[in-house]
Amino acid sequence: MPWVRKDLLGLEDLSKEEIELILSTAESFKEVSTREIKKVPALRGKTVVNLFYEPSTRTRVSFEVAAKRLSADVINIVPHESSVKKGETLIDTGRNIQALKADIVVLRHFASGSADILSRHLDISVVNAGDGWHEHPTQALLDIFTLKEKLGRVSGINVSIVGDIAHSRVARSNIWGLIKLGAEVTICAPKLLIPCEIEKMGVKVTQSIDEALIGADAVNVLRMQFERDSDSAFPQQLEYFKNFGITEGRLKKAKKGIIVMHPGPINRGIEIESAVADGINSVILEQVTNGIAVRMAVLFLVAQAQEKIAFSG
Amino acid sequence: MILIKNGRVVDPANNRDEILDILVDGKKIAKVAKRIQDDAAQIIDAKDKIVLPGLVDMHVHLREPGREDKETIETGTLAAVKGGITSVLAMPNTAPVPDCAGHISLVREIIAKTGQANVYICGAITRGRAGKELSDILELKKENVAVISDDGASVESEELMLAAFKKAKKNGVLVICHCEDKALSANGAVNLGFTSTRLGLRGISCESEYKRVKRDIALAKKTQACVHIAHVSCKESVEIIRAAKKDGIKVTSETAPHYFALTEDDVLSYDTNKKMNPPLRGNADLAAIKDGLGDGTIDAIASDHAPHTDNEKDVEFERAEFGVIGLETELAVAITELIIHNVLDWPALVNKMSVNPAKILGINKGTLSEGADADIIIVDTDKEWVVKKDDFVSKSQNCAFLGKKLKGVVEHTVCGGRIVYRASGRGLYNLK
Numbered sequence: 001m002p003w004v005r006k007d008l009l010g011l012e013d014l015s016k017e018e019i020e021l022i023l024s025t026a027e028s029f030k031e032v033s034t035r036e037i038k039k040v041p042a043l044r045g046k047t048v049v050n051l052f053y054e055p056s057t058r059t060r061v062s063f064e065v066a067a068k069r070l071s072a073d074v075i076n077i078v079p080h081e082s083s084v085k086k087g088e089t090l091i092d093t094g095r096n097i098q099a100l101k102a103d104i105v106v107l108r109h110f111a112s113g114s115a116d117i118l119s120r121h122l123d124i125s126v127v128n129a130g131d132g133w134h135e136h137p138t139q140a141l142l143d144i145f146t147l148k149e150k151l152g153r154v155s156g157i158n159v160s161i162v163g164d165i166a167h168s169r170v171a172r173s174n175i176w177g178l179i180k181l182g183a184e185v186t187i188c189a190p191k192l193l194i195p196c197e198i199e200k201m202g203v204k205v206t207q208s209i210d211e212a213l214i215g216a217d218a219v220n221v222l223r224m225q226f227e228r229d230s231d232s233a234f235p236q237q238l239e240y241f242k243n244f245g246i247t248e249g250r251l252k253k254a255k256k257g258i259i260v261m262h263p264g265p266i267n268r269g270i271e272i273e274s275a276v277a278d279g280i281n282s283v284i285l286e287q288v289t290n291g292i293a294v295r296m297a298v299l300f301l302v303a304q305a306q307e308k309i310a311f312s313g
Numbered sequence: 314m315i316l317i318k319n320g321r322v323v324d325p326a327n328n329r330d331e332i333l334d335i336l337v338d339g340k341k342i343a344k345v346a347k348r349i350q351d352d353a354a355q356i357i358d359a360k361d362k363i364v365l366p367g368l369v370d371m372h373v374h375l376r377e378p379g380r381e382d383k384e385t386i387e388t389g390t391l392a393a394v395k396g397g398i399t400s401v402l403a404m405p406n407t408a409p410v411p412d413c414a415g416h417i418s419l420v421r422e423i424i425a426k427t428g429q430a431n432v433y434i435c436g437a438i439t440r441g442r443a444g445k446e447l448s449d450i451l452e453l454k455k456e457n458v459a460v461i462s463d464d465g466a467s468v469e470s471e472e473l474m475l476a477a478f479k480k481a482k483k484n485g486v487l488v489i490c491h492c493e494d495k496a497l498s499a500n501g502a503v504n505l506g507f508t509s510t511r512l513g514l515r516g517i518s519c520e521s522e523y524k525r526v527k528r529d530i531a532l533a534k535k536t537q538a539c540v541h542i543a544h545v546s547c548k549e550s551v552e553i554i555r556a557a558k559k560d561g562i563k564v565t566s567e568t569a570p571h572y573f574a575l576t577e578d579d580v581l582s583y584d585t586n587k588k589m590n591p592p593l594r595g596n597a598d599l600a601a602i603k604d605g606l607g608d609g610t611i612d613a614i615a616s617d618h619a620p621h622t623d624n625e626k627d628v629e630f631e632r633a634e635f636g637v638i639g640l641e642t643e644l645a646v647a648i649t650e651l652i653i654h655n656v657l658d659w660p661a662l663v664n665k666m667s668v669n670p671a672k673i674l675g676i677n678k679g680t681l682s683e684g685a686d687a688d689i690i691i692v693d694t695d696k697e698w699v700v701k702k703d704d705f706v707s708k709s710q711n712c713a714f715l716g717k718k719l720k721g722v723v724e725h726t727v728c729g730g731r732i733v734y735r736a737s738g739r740g741l742y743n744l745k
Contacts, residue, residue: 091627111629112513113583133513169513196516197507
């Protein structure tokens with residue numbers, strides 16, 4: 001099936017086939033990064049603008065590397081250096097970027113729904129690089145890509161997501177994507193960090209870390225964002241580690257070969273023990289590598305859809 | 314003189330629902346009877362149309378004075394008469410706040426100059442709506458302001474609210490309550506539940522509403538004062554009000570069209586025109602609102618018309634203002650959702666949108682009796698139309714029903730014996 005969307009806003013709206021198309025496209029792009037000259041001309045002459053309203057190193061750099069390996073020109077806009085601080089609205093900023101004849105905006109924003117809202121006002125492509133607590137589709141896609149690479153399939157596997165589900169866009173995108181591809185998903189968190197009616201997304205819910213680990217093929221450990229929220233819902237750091245931290249001891253009770261993932265940056269000793277983060281089950285750095293292939297695929301597909309739209313009309 | 318002929322006159326205040334003629338003389342209704350002859354009168358043919366007392370909307374934000382960029386008393390009342398509403402209660406979140414005689418007379422002056430419909434002023438419970446000290450309720454009453462509210466906010470202090478009820482009782486003033494416990498709803502943007510979870514937005518729980526409904530009804534009971542609960546949106550609030558009425562407490566309530574026409578599912582793609590406070594709720598809540606309308610727990614339908622500029626709505630969802638406009642759509646939404654789906658019959662709908670709010674506000678409206686004020690509307694109930702941004706006469710277009718197909722068009726609005734609106738032959742809405 002062809003890709004027809006000009007934007008990638010989230011995984012909730014995508015079909016199983018669309019997700020699989022991104023993954024298979026990423027597979028073919030993965031090899032590019034192993035070449036001596038790590039570049040293909042797929043997006044030559046295209047301009048990608050990284051518009052990041054929230055600090056991010058990992059995601060922004062990953063998008064930048066992905067775009068450059070596709071031969072696109074990349075511009076990074078950091079809000080505190082720009083007119084955003086002068087009160088320009090998101091939509092006006094987007095329109096200005098469009099007027100500069102950029103082709104793709106990669107948006108990271110603290111407000112949920114920002115990518116949806118921006119995409120409605122722009123003709124050029126919008127790729128969501130994380131909006132509030134809503135979605136972070138490319139992170140979930142790279143997580144799923146990594147799982148598929150390691151396990152050979154996604155359908156029928158058991159994945160547990162552990163951590164602050166309530167405030168996590170990574171969790172939401174992973175849940176939508178994994179469920180669509182036929183995985184079983186369990187979420188595990190302290191009660192106050194489990195969002196209302198999350199079962200309706202098709203997941204199992206537990207507050208027991210041991211229960212989450214037993215039978216799981218993979219565990220995706222979310223970062224506890226203690227720095228972000230003064231929310232009363234947040235537990236003490238040590239209390240959290242004691243009850244939910246991923247430790248070698250806990251992994252002993254899990255399936256042998258359980259895959260340990262983390263979207264980074266990791267808080268050693270808070271949500272994950274160093275020995276686990278650096279251990280044989282960990283695929284944390286492979287995730288980073290796969291992120292480039294996945295983002296190359298996404299940029300390529302939306303640019304291609306854009307050309308089709310321009311061509312047909 | 315105006316003679317409205319052959320319309321189906323639905324006038325529940327007089328237990329009438331039949332084909333009749335209405336003769337208007339000056340500002341008053343002169344005669345209601347079959348086959349009235351009057352050669353001197355201007356004749357309006359209302360054959361196959363429904364003729365109703367002008368609607369009374371007891372929850373309208375006209376924004377003037379203070380935010381004339383959103384709406385003015387002129388544009389707001391033009392929007393009202395286009396929607397068949399001839400009387401509105403103007404809510405007090407303006408600048409200045411109508412909390413003293415001086416501010417009231419300032420608003421009265423603007424109404425006299427530019428108002429196209431009857432505008433009643435809702436005074437503020439507390440000075441500046443700040444929730445710190447009471448307005449001079451006796452002074453307001455002397456200015457003929459018999460209704461007070463801090464709408465947009467709830468009075469957080471229970472002690473202060475108790476004092477307000479006591480003073481209201483003493484002076485025969487109605488207290489309208491915006492029920493929201495801010496400690497429970499702070500920073501919320503949508504209903505707490507699956508919608509807030511999937512959209513990644515902070516939720517506004519039903520609890521934040523119904524706990525305050527409970528408190529304010531308890532205070533009304535204690536003081537024997539009259540209380541009116543504004544914009545009821547959830548099931549538990551309906552149940553609490555129903556029980557209170559059974560208990561003999563002097564409580565009335567209203568809901569807004571969006572609460573019986575839309576649910577949280579409609580917020581889906583971060584449409585800021587679906588963002589209001591209280592938020593759109595779930596299916597069970599919508600069903601409870603309809604039940605409440607059906608059994609009389611909810612007395613009135615009011616728009617909570619809340620105009621905002623595009624600048625305030627075309628932003629990130631959590632930063633967008635709460636509220637939607639409703640004056641020009643509320644009757645059509647009510648027809649489409651309540652009449653066609655047999656939730657209410659015509660006399661019952663007229664009660665909710667005219668008779669009851671008039672009674673609650675203590676104003677002589679909502680009737681087509683001979684000698685009454687000639688506030689009359691003629692409605693083509695079969696005509697379908699699609700809600701479009703360009704068709705609003707309101708200064709703002711933040712409507713939750715954009716793109717929706719609705720049934721029912723106001724053909725004529727007579728207010729105080731004057732034709733203030735007619736949908737002309739050249740397109741649906743050509744306002745004179």
